[in-house]
Amino acid sequence: MSVLIFVESDISGSIKKTSLEAVAYGAEVAKMTGTSATVLAVGKADQVSLASAGQFGATKVLHASDERLSQENAMAYADVLTQAVQREGSKVVIISKSGLGDAVAARAAARLKAGVVSGVTDLPVVDSNFTVRRSIFTGKAFATTEIKSDVKILVINKNVIEAEGNDGVATIETFSPTLRDSDFQATVTSTEKENSEISLTEADIIVSGGRGMKGPDQWHPLLDLAKALGAATGCSKPVSDLDWRPHHEHIGQTGIKVAPNLYIACGISGAIQHLAGVNGSKCIVVINKDPEAPxxxxxxxxxxxxxxxxxxRLTEAVKAGM
Structure with missing residues (x-):
């Protein structure tokens, strides 16, 4: 019996940072429940990266590498996860929150008759009852939820736990689940990497701009700061609507929701829709000439x-401190 952690890999096959946080979280839950932590990786994955899951507390990695799993497919991945849960006898499943993670969790929960809680913000309480704290109302409030099902699926927010590695190495086992043709009625024909070097959902630092940047040709100071910090760049919805910046940089309720360690908002007024996309950030710095900006x-x-x-000036200070 083990806590099972579903991880995602980036286009190069390395485990995503948010998934490494999920591994560290799952390892802590395993300690609390007196079990071990097992990772499930699906599709293309770098073997060295998989073994490094041991640095974050995993003892074993199951790798389902069938060619049909090389492209993200929530139906097939949920089927693989279900079979891994049954093989390992897992009672707790950990998934990092993402578009794919939410889709896999929901489908696996239906097949396993499992209780699923999304937006988890803390380690669970595992005494006589199993309860977790989660964010609700786009992060404006928190709820404590008890899960009574035999199998429990937790979809955790970014930055719930510090993923600090050690010298551990996980053993890797080939996992060959039974794949159903019905899971491949829709397939991904190609995947294109966005132009930005750093993914917004994975970035530790984000520098984001709004209409206060005045126009599409005025972003050099923001881009210079982002480069100096090694940060990703984002923007508000009006900016992407005006085509000042690419639409994949749109952060907010209808765009990408982020949770970096540091979010720097430049010339963004702070509409409620934008705040809903950034309220998971550990630290928010706002630069605006309007002192009444929300x-x-x-x-x-x-x-x-x-x-x-x-x-x-900030860029100069960053470079001087390097």
Whole structure:
């Protein structure tokens, strides 16, 4: 019996940072329940990266590498996860929150008759009852939920736990589940990597801009700061609607939801739809010349001033400190 952790790999086959957090989280749950932590990787995956799951507390990795699993397929992946749960006798399944993670969790829960909780923000309480804390109302409140089913699926938010590695190495086992043709009625024909070097969902630091950047040709100060920090770049919805920045950089309720360690908002007023996409950030810094901008109420630190004066100074300070 083990805690089973479903991990995602990036286009190069390396385990995503958010999934490594899930491994660390699952290892802690395994300690709490007196079991071990097993990772399930599906599709293309780098063997060295898989073995490194041991650095975060996993003792074993099951790798389902059938060619038909090389492209993300929530139906097939849920089937694989279900069979892995049954093989391992797992009572707790951990998945990092993402578009794929949510889809796999929901489908696997139906097949396993499992209780599933998404948006988990803390380690569970595993005394006489099994309860977890989760975010609700786009992060404006929290709820404590008891899971009574035999199998429990937890979909965890980013930054729930620090993923600190050690010298551990996990053993890798080939896992050959039975694949059903019905799971492949829809297939992915190709995958294209977005132009930005750093994924918004994986980034530790994000520098984001709004209409206060004034136009599509005025973003050099923001891009310079992002480069100096090794950060990803994002934008508000109006900016992407105006085609000032690519639509895959749109952060907000109708765009990408992010949870970096540091989020720097430049010239963004802070509409509720944008706040819903960034409220999982550990630290929010807002730069805006309007002292009444709503974003300041959600900020950990605020700078009132012109972004075109402040950003170059921040970039110089970052470079000087390197």
């Amino acid at each position: 974003f300041f109420k959600a900020a950990d630190y605020g700078i009132v001033g012109d972004v075109f004066e402040i950003l170059p």
